[in-house]
Amino acid sequence: MTTKVLFVCLGNICRSPTAHGVFAKLVAEAGLSDSIIIDSAGTGDWHIGRAPDERTQKAAIKRGYDLSALRARQVCSADFDQYDYVLAMDKSNLKDIRAMAGNKTNCHVSLFLDFAESSWQREVPDPYYGGEDGFDTVLELVEDGARGLLAAIQYAESSAR
Template sequence: MMVKVLFVCMGNICRSPTAEAVFEKMVREAGLSDRVIVDSAGTHGYHVGEAPDVRAQIAGRKRGYDLSNLKARQITVDDFRECDFILAMDWENLTAMQQICPPMYKHKLALLMRYASENDTAVVPDPYYGGNEGFNTVLDYCEDACEGLLDVVKKRASMYTPSRNF
């Protein structure tokens, strides 16, 4: 069994691919790549097939994250069934997912920042219409929340491989 984590924002070109890259690196460094699948999607199809915003790529690269191979996609009904954690970047996208998520999977939906310990905020702000500093803020928040998320995912992954120490 694999633990599947999906990060979701509106267009899947700024916040959610950043969170995907951050968490993917943490998963790899924790030795969990064989147990955890990381992905991202958007609630809207505005940018399907596009690479992440160049500003997100530059900010990520400066901290050692590679977003260059990611392509935007829209969340699907299958995602609700297949993913274990479906984490929205803000209230609007959480609400959008709640409206289309089948009732039996709504327990999987949450805000990413619920896992944060250093930043006392509920949402990851959208940097799209702002300056470059907004992309650094997104990275700060994603790094913080993904650390907390990793602890939870490690526990879930260990349920599937009891003979392995994480």
């Protein structure tokens, strides 16, 4: 069984590519790269085709995540048919993707940090206009959410057997 996960933020150059890269590494370390497909997108179209923000990549590299191959794209209505999980970084993104999803209920649409294991926060703050420490905060929150998401997917798959 293949599980498909889409991470969504505003521009797809900071938060969602970070989640994409962090989750991809966890999935690979768990030996599940063949059964979990991962992508990221933005609700806006400003950065389509661009690599993640340099500050995002710099913070990620310090923790062992390589985001350099990722390119921004915009979320589209077909994503709700193709992905099992469409996960928003904040409530504004969640509102936008729920409006796009309409009555399509075949995928799980929620905040990404609903899967966090230890953080009380439910939104990943946008670091774009802030200082360097914002990118480290994003990584900490995303690592927590990614661990919880992987555990939830593994549990769901073992329960389905």
